[in-house]
Amino acid sequence: MTISINHQEQQKWRSNFESYANVSKDGVKYLDKAAFLDAVAPRSGKGHARISREQYNVFFDVADKSKRGLISADDFIAFENLLKQPDAPFQVAFQYFDRRNKGSVSFSDFRNVFSQYLGEKAIPFDFECDWLRLYLGKLSESNEHVLPYHEFTQMMKGLQGERIRQAFHYFDKDNDGWIRPEDFQKIILEVASHKLSGSVLDRLPSLCHITADQRISYADVRAFYNVLHDMDAIEHVVDIATSQASDGRISPSDFLATAQRNTRYGSFSPMEVAFAWHLASPGAVGRAGTPEPDVRLSKADFDSLFDPNWTPIEALAPSQPPKSALHETLIGIYNFALGGLAGATGATVVYPIDLVKTRMQNQRAAVVGEMMYANSIDCVKKVFKNEGFTGFYRGLLPQLVGVAPEKAIKLTVNDAVRHLAQNRDNGSISLPWEIVAGGAAGGSQVFFTNPLEIVKIRLQIQGEAVRIGEAQPRGAFHIIRQLGLLGLYKGATACLLRDVPFSMVYFTSYAHLKKDFFKEGVHGKKLGFGETLLSAAIAGMPAAYFTTPADVIKTRLQAEAKQGQTSYRNVGHAFTSILREEGPKALFKGGPARVLRSSPQFGVTLVAYEWLHKLMPYPFQSSDKPSVSALLPQREEDITRVRARNALKLLLDTRK
Template sequence: MKPSDSAQLKEIFMKYASVEKEGQKYMTKEDFIVKYLLMMQSENRNVNTLNLVGGVADTSCDGLISWPEFQAFESILSLPDSLFQLAFNLFDVNCNGQITFREVKEIFGQTESHRHIPFNWECTFIKRHFGKNLDKSLNYPEFTQFLQELQVEHAMQAFDRFDVRKEGSISLLAFRDVMETIRPHLLTDFVKENLIGVSKTMGQQTVSFTFFLAFNNLLKNMELVKRIYQTASNGNDAKEVTKEEFIVAAQRVSRITPMEADILFNLAMLAGKRKGRVTMEELDEITAMEEGSMPYNIAAQQEVIQNQRPFYYAIFENMYRFSLGVIAGGCGATAVYPIDLVKTRMQNQRSTGHHIQELMYRNSFDCFFKVIRHEGTVGLYRGLIPQLIGVGPEKAIKLTMNDLVRDLLRRDGEVPLFGEIVAGGCAGASQVVFTNPLEIVKIRLQVAGEITTGPKVSAISVIKELGFSGLYKGARACFLRDIPFSSIYFTAYAHLKKYFAKEDGHVSSANLLLAGTLAGAPAASLTTPADVVKTRLQVKPKPGELPYKNMRDCFKRVYAEEGFTAFWKGAPARVFRSSPQFGVTLLTYELLQRFFDVDFGGSKPIGSQHTPKFVHVSDLPPVSPDHVGGYKLAAATFAGVERKFGLALPRFQPITTSGGS
């Protein structure tokens, strides 16, 4: 995480600092935790916890946070070992850079895990770290190792506490209680649900100490287990590896005992229903992924307060989206332009009516090859220049408007179906005003190759002939085509992206292209009748052909003279053009956003980022625009410390009752 600009950070500090002493501004712990970080918002918040948590930035222990302390704490949040640094500051109550036994007992004694299963402070483990007289202090490196082992020792003590008869075993319910209280960071949702089930499948009516150790060691070493699996499967994640193959590979790679292998394969059987075999899919269900506790992964799940960002951020965001849309639209149009030309010529070909002529093209393929034969390959790109001039801004307007309306209608991070349809319709309507003139020029140029006599047709000559009002001929048909097209397309695209997303929420490039292409098929085919009418209205009639008066006249005459099937002329070419065009356009648009990754404080495209499968976020506050630099990770770092080290402190004041009540 890049640190913030110092001037900007100081401006934010001054905004929240409520105390002034000797000409200097200071934050109280409430200013820092409640007002700035938006944590512990309840009126019934635990005051002692507030003071402890707020004290992590108060390195002078004077009860206030100065500007240098505020700036220094941001640097800590940006460090790779920020979880350990924050935990160290939490325990360093005396602010002397050393952790004493008294400080450990005071802080850890308040945690939820200690209150549920008390820790025995008279144990040998504590004396080994703090000396027999408990007068030794721990520096930062020593403390990090101590903190890591503290959970292990707590789990061992918990086993002894529940082993009432001292027979070396505890009940299944006690086993689940210990794991969920002290070792939750090792448990995926699947493992948590099957803590008792896996014990029973192995014939355990109670949990022996040996099983308890093996179970914890296995979950702690799941990344190593994956490496052993890949050795046994030769890197093929789909291969089913037997227990015997796994144990052989384990002897070559590291120490995984046969009992740990038994537990692994029983868990795998519950996950995949394959007895005696395991694949990477089952291992993913069992692996808790320590990275799920990392601040940057937890922060990704936080809600952004969008309505508090400066208004000009939204303006810059839409300008940025527009520029990417121009590039994406040009790429998509160029890729499929020959298909668009064939579609236009097929739709303009009249089969009956006042002017009967020999059909030039039997079908779309015949049209394609005749263009190459008579006009050359260049003929397939006739009218491309005005198309590129128009299609870039056209697609940019459409993409930007769709994103803008979706953001406005977003609720709790999701856009409802109605909102998706409205956003798509607004996107389609917004483009017509700009694109109709360019569309009519493009169509006139595309059919000009059919006429071998008369003056050469150019974009300038078409504009002069039509005039300003003529450039909007067929605009109503454009609205009739583009509004339902975009409503169908963008709604289908959003849902297909979710369908093709991996388990971590990320959508690959290939699946983006597939989603964009598939979404284009129903949108293009269902709106073909409106496209046929638009084309007939915008194309200049051939000599002897009676022009159409308006959209209603066009619908009536096409149906009366050519039948219902005429409305579907060029439908295959339209589908084969629109589907890949929008697929390429949306793929380019989203990949450009991922590549540049400019953060305006708004929403990210669905599927653009990997999200760890097992991130447990509890009561995280929203992210404010004032959370800059390392402070974007502040609340997430506190949550990570709670989860990774079991240092969850009480959030609320204890409820007290008076004697007479």
């Protein structure tokens, strides 16, 4: 397949050539070998330790079609276009071996080029082997059997396997089927060092511990080679398995089970898994050469296995200047505003239900007064009949005023504690810490919650007294002046007893519903609006109902007692009085209404908070995590270097 060159690309390549051309003959510019290296090779830096810059010199012979030792602009553009092809590694390798420009590779071509770059100290390669004879027939100078491009590419795919087989036979002097670990290390360093990361190469000497008698068999060598050859498939299985694991870690049996479910034809032997575990985590393999069953590894443990360019994302990310106080203040205002908008949205949607819930909870038994409402439905009917539609929103203003700091603090504290408790390897968090984070969030909000709750409750109940002529309508400011600063925190203990358990249950349930039930993050899945809303709403149901007793006590403490009703002194007194006068069922008054209110309210609030962040991202800051494009070279000549490096990988399979 050939991809055509468009004019814009050609101009960019020509401009790149001009910027590096350092030789001029008869008015024509050229690149010598050093300048060509500058034009196509990456500059020294992180991520290139296993492939030296000088190794890119092998491309010079491919680009120098005229064999004059200089690269013209046309030669350079042709080479750049070659790198653009989807099969560029094989195209470059073919032209590298086709020194006679015949459009084919003969036995002598292959032997001469391969021998030249193996070097004198390399492990010998037997050119009379049966493997090479299968591709080229009778191996002689007069043999006319040559390999066209497609046959050559297939031979190159099998070259590494044959080199490893011959290398094992070379070190197995006694023909007993064993070699020493240090010999195996030599094989790997010569054949595959350019494909391995520094961390893996550092672990090669420990391979003597992978077998009980500290010897390496050919099965070990092939298992290692298969792991290297199938690393893309291993990475695919690891991605799936770790994303499905509750703690982000997997055992060897987890890996094998996932591989069976998610690969059509491929399979991994226990020995191959043993090598993968050993290289990902030293000590993960027992003396018998099998993975320890209790060793669980994370995705991060595997990341550096076979990519010589692998560098932790933090190391690749450009250093960020310290954030200024103004920057931090603006972020705080941004989060506060979104939390306020989300909270106000949720509160407004369910406020009529909240009013009904409050009036039902404050209604005492018939022995201390007439029962005004038979049930929640009767309450709705009477509020609408006696106070009109606006009666359902009595006390909404203080709720909206206080909901912004309340929700902002609650959401921020939960996120902050979860972040501090996260496993640094995989971002997971244990269940106890999830509960602690939720509890901390619930406790932190009471400072803002209690004052607005007591004002809201008195305004909500006021409508009853006004209707029957027991009181004059009073506004929120009158109630605040009447209560005073300390009075605004009446019932704070009950508020804590309600909000801390509520948030413990709610935030933990919400996180696990998204992850475990709706499979957020599995295969990169992102939840839609409906799934997110459903997760948030379902999480609120048990949290709301089981904390109803604390909410009933809080409501009774904060509401003004009518004539003839018990005036509660504290949480304990309210609890015992309610049990004595009204029975245990009274502690769950308004429970269904609380579920109907809290579940959708927190559902709408959390979904609104998450979606507001997506719809209105912070305008003065780039993402904390650098994007893929930010980590890739941006200039055309740098992108060319990336393509050149990919093509170099195949050629390095033939060199020491």
